Amino acid sequence: MFSDQGPSLRELAVQALSSVERGYDLLAPKFDRTPFRTPDGVLDATAGALRPLGPFGRGLDVCCGTGAGMRTLEAVCRDGIAGVDFSAGMLAQARNAHPDADLVRADVRSLSFDGEFDLAVTFGALGHLLPAERPAVFAGVHRALRPGGLFAFPIGGPPPVTSALYWALLAFDAVMRVRNAVWRPPFVMYYRTCPLGAVRDDLAAAGFGVTTVPLTALGRRDDGAPRARLVLARKAPGPA
Template sequence: MTTHTHRQKDLIADIYHRIASEYDDRIPGFTALDATFSDTEISFVLDRVGPEDQVLDLGCGTGRITLPVARRAGSVTGFDLTGSMLEQAARKAGEENLQVRFEQGDMADLPFPDDSFDVVVSVLALMHVPPADHPAVFAEIRRVLRPGGRLLLGVKNAVFERFSSADRFATVDITDVENKELVFTGTQGGAEFRAPWHSFSPDDLKRLTAVAGLVPVTIRGNIPISAWLADSVLDNGDLAGAVRTLEALLGDLPPLNHLGYHLLVEAVKPAVPS
């Protein structure tokens, strides 16, 4: 690991330590579009998780995805760089009497044996991983997946950013596209924090999965129509409903899926030949 990469990880861990207690009040935002965005993410994951699956949630944070998965899967492990975020997740899991294992560490060096999980989930977290570590993270995901296992990934879409710097999800954590940073504004202590932030195009994801030996089977654009419409248009309930229906029908189909604000990806580890 280079000194620069190590410093980036330390910075990210420190920022999330500072905002852990308020994180759940910052995400997912306050508008109907925020709710649709978050619901689409969670549905994408839950539709691909079964009651017998052993699931690893990488970059689980305070459990926004981990807890819904724990209500459905056979077992869940939440993994994150920041201990304070894991403490929040563990507290919430305890309140619901959910059996979730939590571990702290680095996604580029997972402390799990080969072929440990049926599903690996990572929503939003990969965007904080330094680019130099991307190949290692995807290689580690493949290693810990069982043959036939699935990677379920959510990331910001670099194609969208080529056309627009608009933020379409949440209001206090702002994506600074030009400087490739996530800016945490309006924190309880009044400070502003900036964390490195890396988006991915569909081609980036195809390359990273292919090099790691994973096969992408679905690339879905999250809010691929809504993201391009003015808020005033989406305030019309009937029109917004029609847009949501169309997005649900066409979100998997190119080129529309490549234009979403975020990308949701399913990739599979090939089964061992018989």
Template sequence: MTEPSFLAAVRKSYDTVAEDYAKLVPPRFATDPLGRGMLAAFAELVRADGGQPVADLGCGPGHVAAHLESLGVPVFGVDLSPKMVEIARRTYPNLRVEVGSMTALDLPDGELGGIVAWWSILHLPPEELPAVFAEFHRVLAPGGHVLVGFHVGDEHLRPERAYGHPVSYDTHLLLPDGVAELLNRAGLNVAARLIQEPGEGLKRQQACLLARKPERS
């Protein structure tokens, strides 16, 4: 099966920027109390529901997965970029990290207690989101939780450079109501949302949505 061109572009671009990304992005995460607050709430919900494994999809250099692990969540990372996976394994040698794609997860049905997609859906064409959210639903156990973070807007951007290097991916800004509707259609009921306004180093509005797969009736 031929790989979609957007996945190849994302892999190549993040292999290129990986080392500089790993130097720049984790320190920003460390100064984001609201985002870390959403992750803390997510972790508490997962623990309360039995502490099944959590997948950090698009984990990059592993800092979010490592943070979740520090909150008592059994977590592993998945990233499309082998270079990002290499950095994550080097930085967090006790963390399980694998090369893979959220578009086709190598996981059985109902395996996970939670999924985090922390600013990792932004390179997916919007028409791919229904299938990706259906994949989230498939691998989540009943009652499992999803936390999705993304940049807010309705623009399709084609940056030529990022993190000091040339890149070939597209970036899609998304509207919270639209993402919430797609999650709901996939059977993932949105329970909470956080909107962060620009300012103090934040260039554009950001959103986090917390959703849950219903328990079996």
């Protein structure tokens, strides 16, 4: 896609008509050559915002995909990193990129970790979760963290209604809703189902204390608002 090394239109069509898991298995070898991979600028901005809050012990990338986000964990964690994803194809790519990481194939809606990590991150995964599924994921991440642990992820600011991006995202979500209404299995990928307010409420319900910081390295919109913020969800510390 958009390059000779990326997926063809036919490959993208096959992926879009598959389940989420099967679609990513198929796309995995070429995923990092598509615009869907989290840009390095976002990863570096996240690492920069996390660095003053660390260093952290052990880190977990939730929905790690090909492992792009693990570069953020490597920059701020000193006791090793791990990743979890349900696509075997994506995990194979992550294993090639990060041979020393612990990689687990699992459904993030039913994570089995228990107090093993000091930092968890996720990049670009919330759109693959229906709003009703977020509480289970956030509860699982909460269990996976040690007392005082941090769950962090970037979230883009809503584009202005007058922008082309606003209408492009609206159109994409509309097409996906039609596709999922007429075709099985569904492919869950939406851009407008995880507004900051709703995400904040779900994190608080899971037991996190939630703050945000602007990712200033990514710039500001014409109205002065940050293009993206880093959500910082902190698990309460244990007894002194």
